Amino acid sequence: MSAYRLDYLDQLESEAIHILREVAGQFERPALLFSGGKDSITLVHLALKAFRPGKFPFPLVHIDTGHNFQEALDFRDALVQELGEKLIVRKVEDTIRTKQLTEPRGKFASRNALQTYTLLDTIEEFKFDACIGGARRDEEKARAKERIFSVRDEFGQWDPKRQRPELWNTYNGRIHKGENVRVFPISNWTELDVWNYIRREQIALPSIYFAHERPVIEHEGQLVAVSEFIQLDDTDTVLTKKVRYRTVGDMTCTAAVESAAGNIDDIIREITATKTSERGETRIDDKVSEAAMEDRKKNGYF
Amino acid sequence: MDLLRFITAGSVDDGKSTLIGRLLYDSKSIMIDQLEAIEKQSRNKEEGEIDLALLTDGLRAEREQGITIDVAYKYFSTPKRKFIIADAPGHIQYTRNMVTGASNADLAIILIDARNGVVEQTRRHSIITSLLNIPHVIVAINKMDMVNYSQDVYNNIVIDYSKVAQSLGLKDITYIPISALHGDNIVERSVRLDWYEGSSLLQFLEEVEVQRDIDLVNGRFPVQYVIRPQSDDLHDYRGYAGKIISGIYRKGDEVTIQPSGSRSTIKAIEIGGREVEEAYAPQSVVLHLNDDIDISRGDVIANNGRKPGSSQELEVLLCWMDNKPLVPGNKYLLQLNSRVVRAVVREIEYKLDVNTLQQEAYPQQAVLNDVIKVTIKTASPVPYDPYKTLRANGGAILIDETSHVTVGACMIQ
Numbered sequence: 001m002s003a004y005r006l007d008y009l010d011q012l013e014s015e016a017i018h019i020l021r022e023v024a025g026q027f028e029r030p031a032l033l034f035s036g037g038k039d040s041i042t043l044v045h046l047a048l049k050a051f052r053p054g055k056f057p058f059p060l061v062h063i064d065t066g067h068n069f070q071e072a073l074d075f076r077d078a079l080v081q082e083l084g085e086k087l088i089v090r091k092v093e094d095t096i097r098t099k100q101l102t103e104p105r106g107k108f109a110s111r112n113a114l115q116t117y118t119l120l121d122t123i124e125e126f127k128f129d130a131c132i133g134g135a136r137r138d139e140e141k142a143r144a145k146e147r148i149f150s151v152r153d154e155f156g157q158w159d160p161k162r163q164r165p166e167l168w169n170t171y172n173g174r175i176h177k178g179e180n181v182r183v184f185p186i187s188n189w190t191e192l193d194v195w196n197y198i199r200r201e202q203i204a205l206p207s208i209y210f211a212h213e214r215p216v217i218e219h220e221g222q223l224v225a226v227s228e229f230i231q232l233d234d235t236d237t238v239l240t241k242k243v244r245y246r247t248v249g250d251m252t253c254t255a256a257v258e259s260a261a262g263n264i265d266d267i268i269r270e271i272t273a274t275k276t277s278e279r280g281e282t283r284i285d286d287k288v289s290e291a292a293m294e295d296r297k298k299n300g301y302f
Numbered sequence: 303m304d305l306l307r308f309i310t311a312g313s314v315d316d317g318k319s320t321l322i323g324r325l326l327y328d329s330k331s332i333m334i335d336q337l338e339a340i341e342k343q344s345r346n347k348e349e350g351e352i353d354l355a356l357l358t359d360g361l362r363a364e365r366e367q368g369i370t371i372d373v374a375y376k377y378f379s380t381p382k383r384k385f386i387i388a389d390a391p392g393h394i395q396y397t398r399n400m401v402t403g404a405s406n407a408d409l410a411i412i413l414i415d416a417r418n419g420v421v422e423q424t425r426r427h428s429i430i431t432s433l434l435n436i437p438h439v440i441v442a443i444n445k446m447d448m449v450n451y452s453q454d455v456y457n458n459i460v461i462d463y464s465k466v467a468q469s470l471g472l473k474d475i476t477y478i479p480i481s482a483l484h485g486d487n488i489v490e491r492s493v494r495l496d497w498y499e500g501s502s503l504l505q506f507l508e509e510v511e512v513q514r515d516i517d518l519v520n521g522r523f524p525v526q527y528v529i530r531p532q533s534d535d536l537h538d539y540r541g542y543a544g545k546i547i548s549g550i551y552r553k554g555d556e557v558t559i560q561p562s563g564s565r566s567t568i569k570a571i572e573i574g575g576r577e578v579e580e581a582y583a584p585q586s587v588v589l590h591l592n593d594d595i596d597i598s599r600g601d602v603i604a605n606n607g608r609k610p611g612s613s614q615e616l617e618v619l620l621c622w623m624d625n626k627p628l629v630p631g632n633k634y635l636l637q638l639n640s641r642v643v644r645a646v647v648r649e650i651e652y653k654l655d656v657n658t659l660q661q662e663a664y665p666q667q668a669v670l671n672d673v674i675k676v677t678i679k680t681a682s683p684v685p686y687d688p689y690k691t692l693r694a695n696g697g698a699i700l701i702d703e704t705s706h707v708t709v710g711a712c713m714i715q
Contacts, residue, residue, distance in 0.1 A: 004550065004582045005513045008305040008384045017574075017586035018545040021526040025599045025640060049574035050543065050586070053536055054529040137375045144374045164708040165398060165623050167405040168697045169545075170637055174706035188386055190377050 009197050013046065016185040018169060019148060020050040023130050023183050024057040026173040030130040030183075033119075034060040034087070036072035037248040038205055039134030042194055043185060044079065045203050058132070059086040063118050065111040066093045067229045067250040075206040090122045106231075110253040120156045123180055130173065130181045138190040148187050154178035191246075192271055199264045209267070211244045211259045222255035246271075303381070306512055309388045309403045309436070311427035312413030317444045321413065321482035322376060322389055325504065328489045331378035373403040382508040397656060397671040398623040400430050401711050405697060408512040409438040411503075416449045416479070420462040426656045432470040433619060433673065433713060435693055437515045439467075439475045442503060446495060447481040453497045469659070478503050516583050521549020521557075521605030522687070522695045524639035525597055529588060541572065541588035542597060547639065547694035549605050551589065552580040559595060560602040560685035561612045566593040583694075600641035602685040602695075610685045610695060616678045617715040619654070619689075620647075621671075624702065624709035628668040634709065636680055638698035644681040645700070651675040678712070689713040 006014070020043075023030045032047065034040045047056050062076060080087040092111050095118040096103060104110060123131065137144045147163050149171045164172055173181050186194070198205065215226040217236045224230060226238055229252050243256035244267070261267045312318035325331075376387040388403035390396065404410065410431045414424055431439060441463055449455040456479045467475050478487055479495050480503055486492035489504045501509065529541040551557075555568045570590040571581050581587045589603060597603070604610055616636075622628050628647060636645040652661040654673040661675075668674045678700075689696030700710035 008303050011305045014584055014586040021543050025527045052575045054531045138377045165402040167402055167699055167711050170699050172701055172708045
């Protein structure tokens with residue numbers, strides 16, 4: 001590549017930094033929603049590039065379902081300590097108690113849907129006007145149609161028909177009181193772009209992204225980690241397998257993939273060769289219906 | 303490996319969704335679970351084979367109504383390039399969506415059904431492509447299988463379209479005969495179209511030069527945010543954070559700050575915390591100046607190339623995007639990159655028919671999807687460039703002060 005030309009990762013990086021700085025320039029009380037997964041870790045890395053040597057103009061916010069992988073929580077705490085940035089944690093557990101919510105039952109009872117309540121409460125508690133998230137348009141069909149600045153009403157609802165046109169690189173973050181904007185700086189990245197960027201920038205990740213031995217059960221072709229959060233049946237056989245995670249969500253709704261990939265090069269080789277999409281392979285919660293994500297987004301989900 | 307953003311203009315009838323489905327499928331960007339999902343839907347619709355068009359349908363609301371209501375973004379890569387497709391619906395009432403999708407595009411694929419040739423819709427898409435100043439155009443003449451892969455049919459369409467292109471001043475047009483359904487000339491050159499001597503569609507998309515379209519002479523750096531740590535060890539640190547939208551900036555360069563007109567020189571440039579000697583569009587950087595001047599968000603730091611315009615009266619081609627009509631005299635906010643100013647829309651000079659380019663003089667109002675010529679008066683000066691000269695600093699949005707909605711796209715003349 002000759003002089004004055006940018007590689008695609010540099011272009012994506014520059015676009016994401018531009019979006020993060022627009023958030024800083026346009027909003028009074030932004031927040032970065034941090035899940036502990038690779039996409040939000042990438043966002044933190046981009047924020048460092050956007051704002052250092054200054055502090056982040058937003059806290060990191062983690063909506064803790066209580067069903068997290070311990071490795072992801074440990075990683076989160078170590079990262080925050082290293083950065084010297086503010087972390088706010090709000091627990092779904094507390095929302096369930098104070099709001100007397102009913103927990104879903106069943107084998108893989110997931111708090112994924114209840115997470116939305118805690119998120120909306122947290123937005124209200126801190127009066128956040130913008131929430132930065134690591135969602136990507138390649139993840140899922142409903143995401144492919146969402147704007148980079150996505151306005152949500154006071155119930156957190158996304159209305160695809162009322163989206164604002166988003167032109168050039170100009171982002172309109174003006175909102176009414178009570179509304180907030182979800183901002184997705186890595187909208188235009190694919191799973192592989194994120195991995196290639198992590199490799200290039202040598203970004204550290206929680207260990208569960210790399211192959212390790214873990215007791216699992218097989219459920220409809222997916223491998224689910226044995227944990228206190230899922231109920232084993234008599235018919236379940238616990239197997240110890242070498243696995244890694246492609247996405248990191250709750251232990252109840254994230255499946256592992258069998259893999260021997262111990263480093264990023266191996267992972268990129270596997271993803272390049274894979275025939276199943278990230279969400280399709282690892283998310284139990286998207287399988288409920290064809291429009292599962294569309295429905296959850298309309299109800300305020302990230 | 304670099305990045306190409308393109309828009310596909312056409313309707314389902316032209317085979318647009320099938321074309322996108324084909325590009326995704328043939329570049330192996332479709333995963334098994336996604337294929338299974340559309341196979342399931344294909345069966346639901348009681349059709350025999352996989353309908354590649356279903357890959358681009360998004361929301362259930364749309365599928366139920368069989369429409370596309372918004373711009374959807376699709377991604378695929380080859381070893382040479384990463385591609386971002388803005389898939390904009392071609393239906394007449396969605397001028398707004400095509401304008402949105404086209405605003406960032408390096409290239410437009412205009413689809414023509416070989417059986418129908420150049421139709422009203424083709425003209426509309428071409429006019430919008432020209433209004434938005436998309437640098438490269440591919441005219442994909444589709445459904446060649448339906449006309450027996452006839453070279454005569456192709457030639458006649460090329461002759462017809464070149465008249466349209468000429469009247470619009472479209473540059474860099476490439477014609478490719480294809481069949482999206484059968485994959486002819488999509489990835490590989492097709493033997494059934496052996497009279498065609500150019501590249502296949504994908505090969506052309508991989509090779510078209512786009513980074514050359516960036517103006518590296520006339521530098522524009524809109525300030526987004528000022529980094530001032532104000533800590534003990536960084537007491538004097540004052541960095542202007544933003545993205546270089548055109549030009550090259552070097553340490554020691556003279557710069558002018560717009561709209562104030564003050565001058566300074568560059569003391570240092572940082573990229574991601576690392577100091578560099580020079581930086582260029584479209585990099586996100588931090589600039590440090592040698593003089594302590596009052597600079598804030600919305601100011602433009604220009605290099606010593608051509609000076610940007612600075613005016614409180616802007617001549618604008620405006621695409622109206624709101625359900626409420628535009629009434630002259632109404633006040634709005636105008637946002638150009640990071641600068642937001644109050645603005646009032648003066649008299650509408652004319653309305654442009656996007657099917658024929660005919661002008662209707664002095665209409666009383668403008669409604670959704672209208673393209674009009676107006677003068678916009680702003681409360682303070684706006685540093686700008688004409689859209690045709692420097693796209694990155696000539697496209698602005700209008701925002702309704704009360705609903706906060708984006709109501710218009712402005713191409714500054």
